[in-house]
Amino acid sequence: MCRLFLFATFKLFNLTMEKLFIYNTLSRTKEEFKAINAPFLGMYVCGPTVYSDVHLGNCRTFMSFDIIYRYLTHIGYKVRYVRNITDAGHLESDGDVGEDKISKKAKLAQLEPMEIVQTYTVGFRDVMNLFNALPPSIEPTATGHIIEQQEIAKQIIANGLAYEHNGTVYFDVDKYAKSNNYTVLTNRKLEELLENTRDLDGQDEKRSRLDFALWIKAKPEHLMKWPSPWGVGFPGWHIECSAMSTKYLGEQFDIHGGGMDLQATHHTNEIAQNIAYCGKSPANYWLHTNMLTVNGQKMSKSLGNSFLPMELFTGNHPLLNKGFTPMAVRFFMMQTHYRSTLDFSNDALEAAEKAFNKLMESYKTLQTLIASGSSSEDVKAIERSCYDAMNDDFNTPVLISKLFDAIRLINSAYDKKSTVTKEDIALLQSIYQHFVFDVMGLKKEEETGKSNTALEQVMNLVLDLRAKAKANKDFATSDEIRNKLTEAHIQVKDGKEGVTWSI
Secondary structure: OOOOOOOOOOOOOHHHOOOOEEEEOOOOEEEEOOOOEOOEEEEEEOOOEOOOOOOHHHHHHHHHHHHHHHHHHHOOOEEEEEEOEEOOOOEOOOOOOOOEHHHHHHHHHOOOHHHHHHHHHHHHHHHHHHOOOOOOOEOOEHHHHHHHHHHHHHHHHHOOOEEEEOOEEEEOHHHHHOOOOOOOOOOOOHHHHHHOOOOOOOHHHOOOOOOEEEEEEOOOOOOOOEOOOOOOEEEOHHHHHHHHHHHHHOOOEEEEEEEHHHHHHHHHHHHHHHHHHHOOOOEEEEEEEOOEEEOOEEOOOOOOOOOOHHHHHHOOOOOOOOOOOHHHHHHHHHOOOOOOOEEEOHHHHHHHHHHHHHHHHHHHHHOOOOOEOOOOOHHHHHHHHHHHHHHEOOOHHHHHHHHHHHHHHHHHHHOOOOOEOHHHHHHHHHHHHHHHHHHOOOOOHHHOOOOOHHHHHHHHHHHHHHHHHHHOOOHHHHHHHHHHHHHOOOEEEEEOOEEEEEO
């Protein structure tokens, strides 16, 4: 059932022989990273539940791990990156009761559950593509691994750490905790967890309120269900990731990631399941991304301050002054460390947009530099500091600050205030290629679609007609042009420095 990685000898780039340190949630400290079977590296990240449009919290998590994936690949690891699609078993309560999120959406839309899955899986991939996130090596689905989940549940029962009641299989947390640290990932006390556990339907079936379902008996009206040794039912949410990570990465692998909201329950239960199943904790390093806020408040639909990626791109949201390109948003997210809270505001997004444009303009300037004078150690120091930043728990904010040191050097050479050699120019181009494009995953401005020559020419013509209409005090035509552009998701902004537009 487990696929083992092959052993091989390898050597990382000379510049990256310094140690890579990663903050491990398991130990709550930064640790030196050591792969189990270098250069091969296994990384599992909990993917989306595809019942609605992907939200920005998900996007931040997946973009963070995209950068981690890119950097690990850059320094020489052969990464098998597994990110699942949850297409069944995730209930409204994130527990063992309530309705399946996908089934509920299917009933409301009068569609098959797999139509819902297909729609939002395609939408998720489209958004990730707009953000220039690389696809994972393997993207398994929960419904494609029902047999594996049943086999794990059967083995945990055989090991005496799960029990069946009326067609539902529960994990025995109390029995497990007698010989294992159930809260190893959070360092919380069982008594505290019990106090915070709500009384829910079906609790009388459990031996303890903390017990969770590995397999759930399906009610007659439940849409997604499969035969099992315990009757017709469906898998619990947690066992899905245990089955898929074990199948593709083995019983023990290098990195497991996800949002911090998964830490206390989903990831805690994954660890318990794996140890109960095969005696091994699944991953050596656990990485968690932090939450999003908007103007200092938690992002929430009830507060009316949550928005979807496409709303961020178009600007069609009451809290947004304008739309922002996917690359500007990606750059904005990297200005904050993945373990820190990320706060959205118009001012912060606009500042990030300006900084991103400055980075791209500097790359164009770099192409025009002519070698002159003698070399200095400044460029080598910048390159070294870029690696130092990423080797310190993938610190993208520090990386960006070092890249702006490169911008200052490029501008100084362009203005003839300092000199550069051919070697300096080549190294600066290498820094941009490796860190801006390969690791950070940013695209050159012309690749984003905004700088399409034909579109720019059309927009110049349209804005010129609008300006003439305003000059002739034909405000009705001026407003109509602006409104039609807004309907086409093109935002026009009148400012002190003139008229600007964005898609």
